[in-house]
Amino acid sequence: MDTLKEFQKMMAAQTDLALATIGTDGIPNVRVVNYYFNPENNIVYFATFKNNVKVKEMKQNQNVAFTTIPKKENEHIKARGTAIKSKKTIFDLADCFCEKIPDYRETIEYGWKSLIVYEIHFETATVTLDLSNSKTLKL
Numbered sequence: 001m002d003t004l005k006e007f008q009k010m011m012a013a014q015t016d017l018a019l020a021t022i023g024t025d026g027i028p029n030v031r032v033v034n035y036y037f038n039p040e041n042n043i044v045y046f047a048t049f050k051n052n053v054k055v056k057e058m059k060q061n062q063n064v065a066f067t068t069i070p071k072k073e074n075e076h077i078k079a080r081g082t083a084i085k086s087k088k089t090i091f092d093l094a095d096c097f098c099e100k101i102p103d104y105r106e107t108i109e110y111g112w113k114s115l116i117v118y119e120i121h122f123e124t125a126t127v128t129l130d131l132s133n134s135k136t137l138k139l
Contacts, residue, residue: 003135007127010077011037011044015101016069019046021057021083029057032069034104036096042139044081044120047090047097049111058083064120074130081122090115 020030031054035046044066048054058064067078090097090108097104108115128134 001127001129001133001135003127003137006075006129007077007125007137008039010068010075010127011039012100014068014071014076017044017046017066018069019054020065021054022061022063023053023057024060029053034097034101036093036100038096042122044122045086045088045093045096045117046120047093047107047115047117049114050116051114055116058085058118066120074128076128077125078128079120079122079125081120083118083120086117086119088117088119090117093117 015034016032017035018030019033020028023029033046033048035044037044062082062084063080064083065078065080068076070076090112094105094108097108122139124136124138126134126136
């Protein structure tokens with residue numbers, strides 16, 4: 001398995017990830033978010049509404065974990081990292097999100113005033129093709 005090639009393919013093709021944060025009560029919380037992965041800087045970007053619970057959770061604890069939602073069998077990426085509020089706006093990344101998720105333009109048009117962008121920085125990722133093909137990749 002060419003781990004880097006499979007990683008890049010999955011990050012480009014998959015549109016959703018399950019994002020785990022630590023709740024303000026110390027209990028884990030998980031939800032599905034759309035994302036864009038920039039292969040040039042190895043950063044995952046996602047947008048959320050300013051008043052969303054995950055914003056409060058990430059302010060309190062920036063440590064997160066995620067796994068992509070498979071589109072083909074069990075192919076997925078799993079990683080842990082740090083989530084920080086991005087200096088980029090949803091308009092800076094609009095074309096990237098909309099190229100990957102065409103319906104995302106409606107979300108931007110509807111909620112642009114309330115959307116903020118977060119970045120997930122991570123150094124390693126586990127790439128899984130199936131039960132017998134799984135490797136960890138250092139980025």
